[in-house]
Amino acid sequence: MSDSMEFLLFTKGTLFNWALAIFALGMLARLVEIFWLGRAPNYAEARAGQWGPGLRTVFTRSFADPGTFKRSGFDVLVGWVWHLGFIIVLFLFIPHIELIKSVFGVAWPGLPNPVIDAISALTLAGLVAALVHRLTHPVKKHLSDFEDYLTWAVTFLVVLTGYVAYHRLINPYPLALGLHILSVEIFLVVLPFTKLTHMFTAFIARWYNGAIFGRKGVQS
Amino acid sequence: MSELSLQRGIAALRAEIDAPVAAFFSSCVHCGLCAEACLFYQETRDPQYTPIKKLEPLRRVWQAEFTLFGRLKGLFGLNKKVTDELLAEWEPLLYDSCTMCARCSMVCPVGNDIQYMIRKTREGMAASGHVPEGLVTAAGRAVRTGSPMGLQWKTLQVQIDHVESSSGLTVPIDQKGVDYLVMLSSMEVINFPEYLEAITKIFDHAGVTWTLSTDCFEATNAGIQIGNKDIGRVLVQRIYDAAVKLKVKNVISPECGHAYTAVRWEGPNLIGKPYPFRVFHIIEVLDELRASGRIKTEGKEDDRLSMHDPCNLARKSGVIQQQRNLMDLVADNFVDLKEHGRYQWCCGAGGGVSSNERAAELKMTAFKRKKAQIEEVAPERMVTMCATCRTQLEEGLEEFNMDIPVVGLTEMIAEHLVDK
Known part of the structure; x- marks a missing residue:
C-alpha cells in the first residue's frame, strides 16, 4: 500500500475517531460549564414570557438592522457569504452527504458539483476578505489576538484543502483527501477550546439576549 | 489600591x-x-x-x-x-x-x-x-441624605408650595391607601419643577388618587450606576418601605430613565423578593389614563416636534408606543427620528456619565450622534421624558448653537387638559 493511501486510512480511521471524541467531549464540557452556572431568580414582574422572544432572537439576530447594515454593510455581507458558503458546502456536497449517511443513516439531496465548486471559491474569497478586514480595520485590529487568527486559519484550511482535493491540485489524490480530512480534524480539536464554540453557543447567547429583553417587553 | x-x-x-x-x-x-x-x-x-x-x-x-x-x-x-x-x-x-x-x-x-x-x-x-469621584460622591450623598444631589424635603416643600399656589390644587403628602405613590428625581425637582405641577394637574383632572412620601421621594439609584448592590439595595428598600407604609397599590417612577429600570427591573432582585405593589413609569400611567378616556385634551401643538426615547425607558423597558400615543393626543406635526424606539441613539449622559465630571467633554462629543439625528429631521422642538436626557439635550443643543427648545412630555400633556 502506498504511503499516501496509508495516510488517508490513518486520517479516516484512528485520527478521525480521536478528533471526534475530543470535539464531542470538549464541546459537552463547554456546554456544561455554561449551563451549570445558571441564573439568579428574577423577582421583577415580567411584561412577557422569555421562551418566545428568546427563540425569535435566535433567528432574527442573523439579520442586521437597517442602521447596522448601512454602517457595516461590508462586514455583514462578507460574514453572510462565507458562513452560508461553509454551511452549504458542508451539508450539500454529495460526498459529505454520503459520509453523513454512512455515520448517521440519514441523507438528503445535494447540489451539483459545479455549484458546490463555485460556492467553495466564493467562501474562500469571503474568508480572505474577512482576514484582510481584520488586519486593516482599526476596531478589528484592536480586538484581534492570536486566537482570532488561529480560528481563521483552521477554518480556511478546511475549505482550502477541500477545494484542492476536489480539483486534484495535489497528487496523489489520497494525499489530497487525507490532508482535507486532517484539516477537518484539526478544526474539530481546536473548536471546543476556542471561539469556534460560537457555532453552538451563539444560539444560546441569542436566546438569553432575547429572553432578557423579551421579559421586559422588548423584541431584541 | x-x-x-x-x-x-x-x-x-x-x-x-x-x-x-x-x-x-x-x-x-x-x-x-x-x-x-x-x-x-x-x-x-x-x-x-x-x-x-x-x-x-x-x-x-x-x-x-x-x-x-x-x-x-x-x-x-x-x-x-x-x-x-x-x-x-x-x-x-x-x-x-x-x-x-x-x-x-x-x-x-x-x-x-x-x-x-x-x-x-x-x-x-x-x-x-x-x-469616578463624581459617582462616589453622588452615591454617598444618596445614602446619607436620600438624594444624590443632597436635596432635602424642605426644598421639595418649597416647590410644593409654589405648585399649590400657582395651580390652586393640593399636593397630597403621606396619604395612605391611595392608588399611586409618586417618586421624583432630584434633578427634576431642581431643573424641571414644572413636572410636579403637571402631574398635580393631570391627576386632579383624571380623578387619580396619589401621594408623595416624606420618608422617600427620590427614585434614582446611584448604587446601580456605580455598580454597588449594597447601596442599590439600601436606596430601593427606602422606596419599598415608603410604599408599604402608605399601603399604595402602585409606585410611579418619574421622567427619569434609570430610576425606572432601577425600581422596576433591578429593585425586586436587590431586595430579594417581589413587590406587593406595581411599578410604572409616568408615561405608562398617562397612556393608560388616555386609553381609558380619563384624560381629555383640547388643541394641538402645530410646530414640528420630534422625540428622544430614553434608552432605559424604550430599549431597556419596552415603553415605546405609549409616548407616541400621547404625542398623537397633543401634536399635529410629530416626526420620529430615523432610528428610534429600540434602535434609538443615547443622548450620551446616562449610566452615571452625567454625574462624572471627568467625562464632561466626552459626553458632549458623544452628543454629536443625537445632534446628527436631530439635524436629519429638523424639528422646531424636541420632546423627551427623562430629566437626565433633557438636561443633556438642552446643554448639547446650546453647545452647538441649535435653537431647539426641549420639553417634557408630561408637562405638554398638562398644558392641553380640558378645563374642568
Whole structure:
C-alpha cells in the first residue's frame, strides 16, 4: 500500500475517531460549564414570557438592522457569504452527504458539483476578505489576538484543502483527501477550546439576549 | 489600591458570572460590530471604545476560572491576570465612555447582551475602588441624605408650595391607601419643577388618587450606576418601605430613565423578593389614563416636534408606543427620528456619565450622534421624558448653537387638559 493511501486510512480511521471524541467531549464540557452556572431568580414582574422572544432572537439576530447594515454593510455581507458558503458546502456536497449517511443513516439531496465548486471559491474569497478586514480595520485590529487568527486559519484550511482535493491540485489524490480530512480534524480539536464554540453557543447567547429583553417587553 | 481591594474586586466579578455571561463570552468572535452601535466609538472613531473590549476584566476572570482550557492554562501560569493597573486603565472605559444604553446588546450578531455585562463589571470596579469621584460622591450623598444631589424635603416643600399656589390644587403628602405613590428625581425637582405641577394637574383632572412620601421621594439609584448592590439595595428598600407604609397599590417612577429600570427591573432582585405593589413609569400611567378616556385634551401643538426615547425607558423597558400615543393626543406635526424606539441613539449622559465630571467633554462629543439625528429631521422642538436626557439635550443643543427648545412630555400633556 502506498504511503499516501496509508495516510488517508490513518486520517479516516484512528485520527478521525480521536478528533471526534475530543470535539464531542470538549464541546459537552463547554456546554456544561455554561449551563451549570445558571441564573439568579428574577423577582421583577415580567411584561412577557422569555421562551418566545428568546427563540425569535435566535433567528432574527442573523439579520442586521437597517442602521447596522448601512454602517457595516461590508462586514455583514462578507460574514453572510462565507458562513452560508461553509454551511452549504458542508451539508450539500454529495460526498459529505454520503459520509453523513454512512455515520448517521440519514441523507438528503445535494447540489451539483459545479455549484458546490463555485460556492467553495466564493467562501474562500469571503474568508480572505474577512482576514484582510481584520488586519486593516482599526476596531478589528484592536480586538484581534492570536486566537482570532488561529480560528481563521483552521477554518480556511478546511475549505482550502477541500477545494484542492476536489480539483486534484495535489497528487496523489489520497494525499489530497487525507490532508482535507486532517484539516477537518484539526478544526474539530481546536473548536471546543476556542471561539469556534460560537457555532453552538451563539444560539444560546441569542436566546438569553432575547429572553432578557423579551421579559421586559422588548423584541431584541 | 491595596491587594485586598483588588481581591475584593475580583471576588465581585467572580460572583457576577452566570450562564448568560459564559454563553456571551464563549460566542464573541471579535467582529467589532458593537463598536458601530456605540455612540462613543461613532463620534470619536477610537477603537478603545469598542463595547466588548470594555469587559476585559470580567472576561479574564471568566476565562481563567470558568473554562476548562482557562483552568488548564492556569496550571502553567498562562492566563492574563486582572491587576490593579488593568482596573485603573479600564475605569474610564467602563464609566466615562459607556452609558449602559444597550444599543450594542441589540446589534451584536451572536447575541451578546453587552450592557448586561457592563452592569456586572461595574460591581467589580466598585468593589476594588475604581470608580469616578463624581459617582462616589453622588452615591454617598444618596445614602446619607436620600438624594444624590443632597436635596432635602424642605426644598421639595418649597416647590410644593409654589405648585399649590400657582395651580390652586393640593399636593397630597403621606396619604395612605391611595392608588399611586409618586417618586421624583432630584434633578427634576431642581431643573424641571414644572413636572410636579403637571402631574398635580393631570391627576386632579383624571380623578387619580396619589401621594408623595416624606420618608422617600427620590427614585434614582446611584448604587446601580456605580455598580454597588449594597447601596442599590439600601436606596430601593427606602422606596419599598415608603410604599408599604402608605399601603399604595402602585409606585410611579418619574421622567427619569434609570430610576425606572432601577425600581422596576433591578429593585425586586436587590431586595430579594417581589413587590406587593406595581411599578410604572409616568408615561405608562398617562397612556393608560388616555386609553381609558380619563384624560381629555383640547388643541394641538402645530410646530414640528420630534422625540428622544430614553434608552432605559424604550430599549431597556419596552415603553415605546405609549409616548407616541400621547404625542398623537397633543401634536399635529410629530416626526420620529430615523432610528428610534429600540434602535434609538443615547443622548450620551446616562449610566452615571452625567454625574462624572471627568467625562464632561466626552459626553458632549458623544452628543454629536443625537445632534446628527436631530439635524436629519429638523424639528422646531424636541420632546423627551427623562430629566437626565433633557438636561443633556438642552446643554448639547446650546453647545452647538441649535435653537431647539426641549420639553417634557408630561408637562405638554398638562398644558392641553380640558378645563374642568
